[in-house]
Amino acid sequence: xxxxxxxxxxxxxxxxVVKKAISMCGVEVSTLHEAGDGNAALLVLGSxxxxxxxxxxxxxxxxxxxxxxxxxxxxxxxxxxxVVISAAPNVQTHVKDGSAAGVQAYIRKxxxxxxxxxxxxxxxxxxxxxxxxx
Amino acid sequence: xQADPVLDLLRETTPRILEQxxxxxxxxxxxxxxxxxxxxxxxxxxxxxxVGTLRLTTSAACAANLAASLLGVEADDPAIDKxxxxxxxxxxxxxxxxxxxxxxxxxxxxxxxxxxxxxxPANDTxxxxxxxxxxxxxxxxxxxxxxxxxxxx
Numbered sequence: 001x002x003x004x005x006x007x008x009x010x011x012x013x014x015x016x017v018v019k020k021a022i023s024m025c026g027v028e029v030s031t032l033h034e035a036g037d038g039n040a041a042l043l044v045l046g047s048x049x050x051x052x053x054x055x056x057x058x059x060x061x062x063x064x065x066x067x068x069x070x071x072x073x074x075x076x077x078x079x080x081x082x083v084v085i086s087a088a089p090n091v092q093t094h095v096k097d098g099s100a101a102g103v104q105a106y107i108r109k110x111x112x113x114x115x116x117x118x119x120x121x122x123x124x125x126x127x128x129x130x131x132x133x134x
Numbered sequence: 135x136q137a138d139p140v141l142d143l144l145r146e147t148t149p150r151i152l153e154q155x156x157x158x159x160x161x162x163x164x165x166x167x168x169x170x171x172x173x174x175x176x177x178x179x180x181x182x183x184x185v186g187t188l189r190l191t192t193s194a195a196c197a198a199n200l201a202a203s204l205l206g207v208e209a210d211d212p213a214i215d216k217x218x219x220x221x222x223x224x225x226x227x228x229x230x231x232x233x234x235x236x237x238x239x240x241x242x243x244x245x246x247x248x249x250x251x252x253x254x255p256a257n258d259t260x261x262x263x264x265x266x267x268x269x270x271x272x273x274x275x276x277x278x279x280x281x282x283x284x285x286x287x
Contacts, residue, residue, distance in 0.1 A: 010248065013217040015202060018136045023225075060248050087231030089242045109228045110154040 002030035004048070008041040008055040008067065009085065016084065018054055021113040025120050038062025041071060045077050052123060054107075057086040067070075072101035081123050083107060086111075140186070143233045143279040145266050151229045152268075156203040156221075158192025159271045166267035166275045169193055169256040174219055174249040176226040180234055182244035188233065189263050190226040191254075196274035197222045221244070223249030229278065230239060 005022060007015050015034050022029060033048060035041035039057045044050065053071070057064035064084065071077040082102045084091060087109040104126065105119045145162060152158045172194035177188050201221040202209040230246045239242050265279030 011220050011227075013201060013204060013220045014224055016217070020206070058248055062212065087228045088246065089231055089235035089238065089244055090242055092240060093242055109224075109231065110151060 002028040004031045004033075004051045005029055005134075006033045006035065006044055006048075006050045008035045008038065008053060008059070008064065010036050010056065010059040011027055012036075014056070020099055021111070022054075023118070027119045027120055027124070036061070037071065038064065038067030039069045041067050041083045041114060045071070045074070051078055053082045053121075054075070054085055055082055057084060057091070057108055059128040068101045068103060075087075077085060078102060081126055083109065083123060139186075139237065139281075140184070140233065140280040140282050141264055141266055143236055144188070144229075147232050147236065148229060148266070148268060148276070148278045151225065151232055152270070154226050155228055156200045158200060158203055158278060160268035161271075162265050163269045163275075165202060166269060166277070169275060171180060171195060171256060173256045173258075174222050174251055176222045176249050176253045177195050178223075178226050178230045178249045180230055180245065181249040181285070181287055182234065182238050182241065184237065184282045185285050186280055187263075187269075188226060188230050189265070189277075189279040190222060190229065191265070191277040191279070192222065193256075193274055194218055194253075196270065199270075199272065199274065200225060219251040223251045 007018050011112050033044045035044055039062045055064045055067060069084055081104040084103055084106040091106045091108055104123045107119055109116045151161045152160050174194055174197050175191045177187050177189050197218045198214055199209050201214040201217040224250050234244050263279035263281055265277040268276045
């Protein structure tokens, strides 16, 4: 079954590179949504089914921490795993604090495509999707 | 002259981040050629035990090379035009994260803002930032600078 992905980052080049990194993992993606901040992400989540969210933390408008908290409040979004992608030096603390709110893992910027492979391998079983990564 | 810990970190961290982000290799130089053509300047604010701003300055041509390398396309690919200013801001964002991690460790009290990128004239010499200069292997100049102060307790 193919994955429905949402990438949230204010940087268009990061969204493009994340998209490329996911495709390089060999994971089948059926729909790939993009959002420039938490507000735009919530609009996507309100109108589309999503299996996994990759989100930056520091964004203008609604930041990643607020998005994660809002997702945790929503009946239809609290189960969706979130992978935080951030250059913040304390990104692992955000993951620890956000683990109850669906944060499953973090990827520190700058990242390598292989970082996505290992994260997807750990997170995909939790969303009931079969990883095609090898 | 007293050593500047932030500039010292920029001196060693900037080439590493450029290589990790975009496979661009850059060497420190004391004799940088003046910028020519369109120049982009990115700022990012940070706070923690120190409060300040980091700045990355380079030519639009160099930023285009960074974007092309990051996306795996040719530098003259029209698809990269929309990423040229974005790539400089994001590179600075990653540089800032790496510098803050080395300065303070992974402490909760450290935060950085959202990078802001703007064009500036090539001959603008009014910038008050202390900066270190690098030259990339294809001859482009990149400056990394900082202004900062210790947080008053």
